[in-house]
Amino acid sequence: MFGIIVELFSFPFVVKALIVGGLVSLCAALLGVSLVLKRYSMIGDGLSHVGFGTLGLAAALGIASPLKISVPLVLLAAFGLLRLSESGKIKGDAAIALVSSGSLAIGSIIVESKGLNADLTGYMFGTILAVGGEDLYISSGIAIAVAAAYIFFYNRIFAVTFDEDFSKATGVNVKLYNTVLAALTALVVVVGMRVMGALLISGLIIFPALTAMRVFKNFKSVVVCSAVVSIVCFFSGIILSYVRERATGLRTPAGASVVVANLAVFLAFTAAGIARRKLKGRKRR
Amino acid sequence: MSVLTCENLCVRYDAGLIIKDLSFSLEKGDYLCVTGENGSGKSTLMKSLLGLLKPQSGKIALNGIDRREMGYLPQQSSSVRDFPANVYEVVLSGCLNRLKTPFYTKRDKERAREAMRLTKTEKIEKRPFGELSGGQVKRVLLARALCASEKFLALDEPAAGLDSAGEAEMYGLIGEQNRERGVTVVMISHDVKTAARYANKILCLGGAGASFKTAEEYGKNAEV
Ligand SMILES: Nc1ncnc2c1ncn2[C@@H]1O[C@H](COP(=O)(O)OP(=O)(O)OP(=O)(O)O)[C@@H](O)[C@H]1O
Numbered sequence: 001m002f003g004i005i006v007e008l009f010s011f012p013f014v015v016k017a018l019i020v021g022g023l024v025s026l027c028a029a030l031l032g033v034s035l036v037l038k039r040y041s042m043i044g045d046g047l048s049h050v051g052f053g054t055l056g057l058a059a060a061l062g063i064a065s066p067l068k069i070s071v072p073l074v075l076l077a078a079f080g081l082l083r084l085s086e087s088g089k090i091k092g093d094a095a096i097a098l099v100s101s102g103s104l105a106i107g108s109i110i111v112e113s114k115g116l117n118a119d120l121t122g123y124m125f126g127t128i129l130a131v132g133g134e135d136l137y138i139s140s141g142i143a144i145a146v147a148a149a150y151i152f153f154y155n156r157i158f159a160v161t162f163d164e165d166f167s168k169a170t171g172v173n174v175k176l177y178n179t180v181l182a183a184l185t186a187l188v189v190v191v192g193m194r195v196m197g198a199l200l201i202s203g204l205i206i207f208p209a210l211t212a213m214r215v216f217k218n219f220k221s222v223v224v225c226s227a228v229v230s231i232v233c234f235f236s237g238i239i240l241s242y243v244r245e246r247a248t249g250l251r252t253p254a255g256a257s258v259v260v261a262n263l264a265v266f267l268a269f270t271a272a273g274i275a276r277r278k279l280k281g282r283k284r285r
Numbered sequence: 286m287s288v289l290t291c292e293n294l295c296v297r298y299d300a301g302l303i304i305k306d307l308s309f310s311l312e313k314g315d316y317l318c319v320t321g322e323n324g325s326g327k328s329t330l331m332k333s334l335l336g337l338l339k340p341q342s343g344k345i346a347l348n349g350i351d352r353r354e355m356g357y358l359p360q361q362s363s364s365v366r367d368f369p370a371n372v373y374e375v376v377l378s379g380c381l382n383r384l385k386t387p388f389y390t391k392r393d394k395e396r397a398r399e400a401m402r403l404t405k406t407e408k409i410e411k412r413p414f415g416e417l418s419g420g421q422v423k424r425v426l427l428a429r430a431l432c433a434s435e436k437f438l439a440l441d442e443p444a445a446g447l448d449s450a451g452e453a454e455m456y457g458l459i460g461e462q463n464r465e466r467g468v469t470v471v472m473i474s475h476d477v478k479t480a481a482r483y484a485n486k487i488l489c490l491g492g493a494g495a496s497f498k499t500a501e502e503y504g505k506n507a508e509v
């Protein structure tokens with residue numbers, strides 16, 4: 001098995017893809033904490049479907065670097081979805097479901113009618129090893145910028161996530177930070193979609209945060225833990241999928257393996273959380 | 286010098302006008318107690334003063350304090366249940382309006398410690414906020430408000446849910462901030478008798494229209 005892993009890392013394009021993937025996992029986990037706590041998880045999910053539509057569009061237009069189309073369109077969608085869920089007048093989650101199935105449908109019609117069927121699964125489930133060229137650099141740049149922005153705004157993001165009214169009263173522009181959050185999410189979704197696929201990227205955003213919250217009860221630990229969990233799961237998912245494919249010859253999609261790794265850790269942390277509460281309860285008595 | 290002047294203030298929700306034509310002013314170091322029955326618009330007034338709600342008409346003028354320098358203790362914390370944050374993190378977030386660099390300074394952290402000492406919340410510093418009792422929550426939120434401002438405190442029913450000793454302590458602590466540090470206080474409370482011991486102005490909201498009195502006037506009326 002060790003030999004197979006060494007072999008995997010001996011391809012330069014694999015190493016590059018893994019770097020991008022690792023960065024994306026980090027960003028997704030950081031943002032995920034706020035998204036889950038603000039009940040914006042659905043926005044992430046909706047955006048990934050919009051992203052799928054834009055990838056279809058880019059393919060149909062024959063654009064080699066689809067990020068140039070996806071980034072602006074998904075950003076726009078993020079602002080729209082944020083407004084919808086803030087206004088609270090129309091049912092926000094229903095509106096998101098509307099937008100996501102709409103763009104999924106349009107995307108697949110474009111893809112099918114242009115005979116791009118082969119790409120379809122790639123868009124849905126990710127093509128980590130196919131990310132290359134310009135997109136690779138754009139992706140890494142975006143991911144690094146998102147992580148830096150998150151650290152820079154960490155304390156404000158905490159305050160705005162925790163108590164909007166109080167933050168507003170002390171002069172924080174809550175609307176601006178919500179918009180920043182939505183924009184960062186849009187960027188991570190677009191970049192992550194190439195790696196993980198449109199259907200799996202929201203797993204990368206939501207799982208690590210939920211996992212960390214099973215065990216940790218303060219914000220900083222939750223953020224750190226979810227970042228670590230996300231990166232560890234990403235690499236183990238990729239490595240295990242490669243090892244399994246080489247050892248058994250069975251096709252093992254990388255993106256799905258990463259989500260499965262996240263699921264396994266989530267279950268383990270849930271068990272650990274329950275065990276800890278039981279232990280504590282016994283001590284108190 | 287009045288720090289806060291409220292002129293012909295009207296605030297409405299979709300359902301209707303909640304505050305009609307309210308005028309009053311506060312001097313530096315005043316302690317205003319706002320009372321009135323449930324739904325009379327006390328919290329609504331406070332949110333307008335803080336700039337969280339836009340008044341329909343009328344004016345709220347601040348003098349010598351910035352909108353950012355108002356410490357707020359909300360009646361209900363708008364935070365999610367089970368939010369993963371411990372007491373220290375919540376208190377420290379009160380220093381948000383001072384944040385210049387991305388991170389809190391040593392002085393901010395000292396301020397948070399001092400606020401926790403005053404509100405007797407040091408012992409629960411590491412406890413998750415979501416697991417606190419109602420009274421503990423109020424103390425922690427007061428500590429956060431103390432971090433936010435040394436000039437102006439807006440407190441929405443700070444003593445609700447406290448035991449009688451805790452209530453006395455809470456009022457004592459707020460009174461001390463008011464007397465010794467010259468903090469201007471606006472406090473909502475249903476317990477007018479106790480509140481009147483500390484407050485020098487009393488605003489009563491209600492169906493019959495608002496009445497704004499000094500504590501002495503209020504005391505005289507009560508005796509009659
Ligand atoms: N977000 C809102 N949208 C519409 N109406 C509201 C909203 N918040 C409050 N109201 C209405 O405004 C009125 C005043 O509410 P407010 O919360 O200011 O009362 P209050 O005096 O603080 O009462 P309490 O003593 O129960 O805290 C109530 O009739 C309430 O139904």
Ligand SMILES: [Mg+2]
Pocket residue numbers: 327328329360441
């Ligand atoms: Mg109220």
